[in-house]
Amino acid sequence: MYPGHRIVKMPNSGTSCPIIGLGGWAPNSGEERTTKAKKWMLSALQNGYRHIDTAYSYGTEKAVGEAIVESGIPREDVFVVSKLPPNHHGRVLESIQETLDNLGFKWLDMYLMHWPYAAAYELEGDEPEPLHPDGAPKRVDSPTIAETWAAMEEALRRSKCEAIGVSNFSIKTLEEVMKNTRGIISVKPAMNQVEMHPYLQQNDLLEFCRKHNIAVAAYAPSGYDIVRKDPVIVELAAKYNVTPTQIILAWHLSRNVVVIPKSTNDERQKENHNLPTLEEEDLKKINALDRGQRICNKGDENGLVYGMSIEDLGW
Numbered sequence: 001m002y003p004g005h006r007i008v009k010m011p012n013s014g015t016s017c018p019i020i021g022l023g024g025w026a027p028n029s030g031e032e033r034t035t036k037a038k039k040w041m042l043s044a045l046q047n048g049y050r051h052i053d054t055a056y057s058y059g060t061e062k063a064v065g066e067a068i069v070e071s072g073i074p075r076e077d078v079f080v081v082s083k084l085p086p087n088h089h090g091r092v093l094e095s096i097q098e099t100l101d102n103l104g105f106k107w108l109d110m111y112l113m114h115w116p117y118a119a120a121y122e123l124e125g126d127e128p129e130p131l132h133p134d135g136a137p138k139r140v141d142s143p144t145i146a147e148t149w150a151a152m153e154e155a156l157r158r159s160k161c162e163a164i165g166v167s168n169f170s171i172k173t174l175e176e177v178m179k180n181t182r183g184i185i186s187v188k189p190a191m192n193q194v195e196m197h198p199y200l201q202q203n204d205l206l207e208f209c210r211k212h213n214i215a216v217a218a219y220a221p222s223g224y225d226i227v228r229k230d231p232v233i234v235e236l237a238a239k240y241n242v243t244p245t246q247i248i249l250a251w252h253l254s255r256n257v258v259v260i261p262k263s264t265n266d267e268r269q270k271e272n273h274n275l276p277t278l279e280e281e282d283l284k285k286i287n288a289l290d291r292g293q294r295i296c297n298k299g300d301e302n303g304l305v306y307g308m309s310i311e312d313l314g315w
């Protein structure tokens, strides 16, 4: 069986997803998020991918929907993930409908709260998310993340999605959201999508999620060239006669972590979807590389990530 088709079960939603998905982020320039994105998403579907990760804020939802329709693959055969942006926390039902309209679909397989904070919704000029002069979003105290979660539960009840989850959540913010506004855990998150790679293994978070049946999905799963060029990874790539990215992704799979590598390139898409099984002693070598290093979303010079302190985030 193609490793990309291995399934991860999500007990909190009763659904499952292919362990390898395609990352759907694209730069916000020219046709990158429209015609070009549709082209490489279509090639990924042709290369066997049946799981695509997008977000309202990526501007690629329309491209995902069009690529799936053009591929001729039935909608129900592709696991589609999208995300609620921070400035839409006060309008969850409207926002998920906008996402569905962008995709041209009736339901999402997974709807994630993109970040554990709410930002102001008012529009200023063309800015979809009002920013402070330093680039940080204008955060608001209301709704709380527990209140936003309750609204996501309502979207689930209305069959707008088959599962709800979170992204960029820590043990601290997961506990906050699971308390629920009514003091009852109605629906636990089915998935937590976080930055994860050999330099940021997040073992405590992984264990917490396992305990609560929350599937973990790794974004920036390759760790980019910083991790790809690690001598241990390079050595293992030579041993298995594969690329460094394949070694890193295979390590994630050994931990039953969902990966969503993004590639616009046909050959690299195939590569990332077809991974070796690593021997125990080699997995141990990769485990030893952990250094708690964030590479994708790291704090700015003030230690803030989108205006949130590392302590607030519980990172």
Ligand SMILES: NC(=O)c1ccc[n+]([C@@H]2O[C@H](COP(=O)([O-])OP(=O)(O)OC[C@H]3O[C@@H](n4cnc5c(N)ncnc54)[C@H](OP(=O)(O)O)[C@@H]3O)[C@@H](O)[C@H]2O)c1
Pocket (backbone or CB within 6 Å): 022, 023, 024, 025, 026, 053, 054, 114, 167, 168, 193, 194, 218, 219, 220, 221, 222, 223, 224, 243, 245, 246, 260, 261, 262, 263, 264, 265, 268, 269, 271, 272, 296
């Ligand atoms: N929830 C969040 O806050 C959040 C944050 C960041 C990302 N994400 C999601 O996670 C997805 C993946 O994250 P990411 O794009 O940051 O990281 P990534 O998938 O680890 O890395 C993507 C980069 O690696 C290159 N690449 C891919 N496969 C390769 C291979 N086999 N060999 C060499 N280079 C390769 C790609 O270039 P080519 O395209 O040229 O192959 C691209 O530059 C995103 O697309 C997005 O869907 C979520």
